[in-house]
Amino acid sequence: MKVAIYGQYYQNSTSPIIGRLLQFLKNNGVEFSMEVVFLKMLQDHNAISFSIPTFSSYSDLDHSYDMLISVGGDGTFLRAATLVRDLGIPILGINAGRLGFLATVQQENLERFLQLVLEKKHTISKRTLLSLDCSPEIDAFKQLNFAMNDVTVNRKDTTSMITIDTYLNDEYLTSYWADGLIISTPTGSTGYSLSCGGPILAPTTESLVLTPIAPHNLNARPIVIPDDTVIKLKVSGREENYLVSLDSRISAVKNNSTITIKKTSFKINMVEIPEETFLKTLRNKLLFGEDKRN
Numbered sequence: 001m002k003v004a005i006y007g008q009y010y011q012n013s014t015s016p017i018i019g020r021l022l023q024f025l026k027n028n029g030v031e032f033s034m035e036v037v038f039l040k041m042l043q044d045h046n047a048i049s050f051s052i053p054t055f056s057s058y059s060d061l062d063h064s065y066d067m068l069i070s071v072g073g074d075g076t077f078l079r080a081a082t083l084v085r086d087l088g089i090p091i092l093g094i095n096a097g098r099l100g101f102l103a104t105v106q107q108e109n110l111e112r113f114l115q116l117v118l119e120k121k122h123t124i125s126k127r128t129l130l131s132l133d134c135s136p137e138i139d140a141f142k143q144l145n146f147a148m149n150d151v152t153v154n155r156k157d158t159t160s161m162i163t164i165d166t167y168l169n170d171e172y173l174t175s176y177w178a179d180g181l182i183i184s185t186p187t188g189s190t191g192y193s194l195s196c197g198g199p200i201l202a203p204t205t206e207s208l209v210l211t212p213i214a215p216h217n218l219n220a221r222p223i224v225i226p227d228d229t230v231i232k233l234k235v236s237g238r239e240e241n242y243l244v245s246l247d248s249r250i251s252a253v254k255n256n257s258t259i260t261i262k263k264t265s266f267k268i269n270m271v272e273i274p275e276e277t278f279l280k281t282l283r284n285k286l287l288f289g290e291d292k293r294n
């Protein structure tokens with residue numbers, strides 16, 4: 001077995017997690033390499049004293065890897081997906097962050113869950129992604145134009161709302177007058193979309209959600225659409241630019257550019273541990289349905 005290890009941050013808690021992870025991998029004869037910037041951070045903090053093979057980007061990864069382990073929170077997991085892209089390498093998240101909705105392995109279960117993975121007692125949850133094409137092109141997203149959670153458009157440098165003309169498969173839906181619009185995958189439905197009143201979708205639902213951000217129309221509601229829908233947006237507003245985001249990445253875009261959003265041809269394979277199912281995570285981390293009276 002061969003795994004790639006990725007993280008974005010170093011904190012005091014990183015050392016013990018990495019120490020336990022590497023010890024487990026070594027004890028079980030698992031080959032591993034580490035993302036080069038993360039390794040440098042660990043070495044600078046004397047958390048690692050031996051040499052480890054490194055990788056730095058998507059082009060250094062290939063099908064010889066059985067898994068990528070992301071050490072951090074949800075933001076780190078989302079970034080890990082940008083390293084794996086269409087390679088199909090399953091991603092397992094060890095939660096060193098706060099919520100860790102996507103990073104399902106809690107530190108107290110680290111060795112036990114890794115053992116389950118080693119024994120192939122895990123399942124793979126295939127996650128739909130969204131791609132974005134813009135005319136004219138957005139430089140910041142040229143190399144990497146997909147999102148695992150959501151694509152959003154948002155107002156920029158103004159308190160004034162933007163108008164978002166929205167077409168589904170070239171048929172006019174509406175013009176949202178709002179702070180913005182979120183186009184969410186089932187994975188992203190528990191992120192920003194949820195905060196704006198969107199529904200929770202089970203991860204493998206073949207749907208997308210359009211959730212307006214603070215629309216000034218009582219009748220603009222989140223809508224669930226089939227995931228093979230091609231979504232076209234044209235944004236206008238008082239300022240020259242508005243913002244477009246893909247998960248954690250963001251860029252300014254000129255008004256009246258046309259944005260096309262659709263499902264990508266590939267999916268991200270998320271490692272799911274039988275004990276940490278989506279429903280369990282909903283209850284444990286988002287306190288779904290919790291009621292003091294019961």
Ligand SMILES: NC(=O)c1ccc[n+]([C@@H]2O[C@H](COP(=O)([O-])OP(=O)(O)OC[C@H]3O[C@@H](n4cnc5c(N)ncnc54)[C@H](O)[C@@H]3O)[C@@H](O)[C@H]2O)c1
Nearest residue numbers: 074075099100101149150187188190191192193195247248
């Ligand atoms: N008001 C909001 O809720 C809000 C605002 C902006 C972005 N976001 C979300 O944050 C994501 C980017 O993450 P970041 O780390 O760069 O931002 P961040 O650091 O602001 O973290 C956002 C929070 O959302 C949680 N989160 C992210 N993806 C999730 C998911 N699929 N299910 C449940 N919770 C999730 C994270 O754990 C974190 O607590 C975006 O894709 C968007 O979904 C949420």
Ligand SMILES: Nc1ncnc2c1ncn2[C@@H]1O[C@H](COP(=O)(O)OP(=O)(O)OP(=O)(O)O)[C@@H](O)[C@H]1O
Nearest residue numbers: 007009011014072073074075076096097098099100
């Ligand atoms: N490798 C790491 N080691 C220790 N702590 C980390 C590591 N990665 C992330 N963290 C902690 O988690 C915080 C958030 O990390 P990240 O951006 O990955 O997640 P997030 O999107 O904010 O979501 P979450 O709410 O799950 O933490 C960091 O600021 C840091 O405190």
